[in-house]
Amino acid sequence: xxxxxxxxxxxxxxxxxxxxxxxxxxxxxxxxxxxxxxxxxxxxxxxxxxxxxxxxxxxxxxxxxxxxxxxxxxxxxxxxxxxxxxxxxxxxxxxxxxxxxxxxxxxxxxxxxxxxxxxxxxxxxxxxxxxxxxxxxxxxxxxxxxxxxxxxxxxxxxxxxxxxxxxxxxxxxxxxxxxxxxxxxxxxxxxxxxxxxxxxxxxxxxxxxxxxxxxxxxxxxxxxxxxxxxxxxxxxxxxxxxxxxxxxxxxxxxxxxxxxxxxxxxxxxxxxxxxxxxxxxxxx
Numbered sequence: 001x002x003x004x005x006x007x008x009x010x011x012x013x014x015x016x017x018x019x020x021x022x023x024x025x026x027x028x029x030x031x032x033x034x035x036x037x038x039x040x041x042x043x044x045x046x047x048x049x050x051x052x053x054x055x056x057x058x059x060x061x062x063x064x065x066x067x068x069x070x071x072x073x074x075x076x077x078x079x080x081x082x083x084x085x086x087x088x089x090x091x092x093x094x095x096x097x098x099x100x101x102x103x104x105x106x107x108x109x110x111x112x113x114x115x116x117x118x119x120x121x122x123x124x125x126x127x128x129x130x131x132x133x134x135x136x137x138x139x140x141x142x143x144x145x146x147x148x149x150x151x152x153x154x155x156x157x158x159x160x161x162x163x164x165x166x167x168x169x170x171x172x173x174x175x176x177x178x179x180x181x182x183x184x185x186x187x188x189x190x191x192x193x194x195x196x197x198x199x200x201x202x203x204x205x206x207x208x209x210x211x212x213x214x215x216x217x218x219x220x221x222x223x224x225x226x227x228x229x230x231x232x233x234x235x236x237x238x239x240x241x242x243x244x245x246x247x248x249x250x251x252x253x254x255x256x257x258x259x260x261x262x263x264x265x266x267x268x269x270x271x272x273x274x275x276x277x278x279x280x281x282x283x284x
Contacts, residue, residue, distance in 0.1 A: 049108030051186030092158030131209035
């Protein structure tokens with residue numbers, strides 16, 4: 001299927017992929033802000049969930065990462081004068097990997113939520129929200145959460161959407177109806193469930209939903225209202241405040257010199273620009 005060729009990458013290849021994106025850099029004016037261990041190694045270890053086009057995803061070779069977030073992360077590394085060492089993982093493995101010290105930062109459309117701040121700090125860089133899609137012609141009557149009662153809805157495991165849908169299940173049951181929530185490790189799995197008829201609706205990040213509908217305009221359609229509900233950010237260990245602040249300084253520089261805007265515009269994400277780069281600015 002066309003979808004598989006563009007978005008579905010074998011899980012085994014993701015698990016095995018580990019890509020040093022660039023060679024060592026000369027120090028910059030921001031390098032001194034980094035923890036000494038990262039300065040000594042010259043490497044920023046990144047754990048990424050590459051299943052969220054156009055934000056971050058594996059390219060045609062199933063190894064090279066592409067998308068807005070990998071371009072932005074590359075620019076952050078350039079500003080800090082280090083190379084990237086990127087390891088791929090599932091979305092629900094990102095924060096545990098940071099908490100366990102297996103990576104320095106995590107990226108992959110991670111919403112800055114108060115519940116997550118118990119484990120990690122966030123450096124927030126774009127706005128994000130919830131969008132929904134259905135098969136073309138099957139979206140009649142789907143407006144918001146309440147209209148999902150009686151439906152089968154797909155979502156990515158560990159996301160805000162999963163939590164929101166789980167809460168809605170109780171409301172549907174109280175109203176004498178049902179809501180079946182199907183969870184998947186990535187957006188491609190959720191969309192395959194939608195396309196095969198196993199799910200009626202897919203609830204995902206606005207960027208992912210809009211991208212999928214744009215790729216398959218004759219198959220999928222957006223339904224309901226797009227809701228901006230949170231900021232996305234890099235997850236950093238709570239004890240690693242020096243790295244957190246260095247990453248913020250790099251993003252501030254990219255925002256000031258226009259590279260931040262250029263990267264977002266390149267991937268059609270100009271409308272998601274954050275007003276300021278912030279730390280732990282959870283809206284939910």
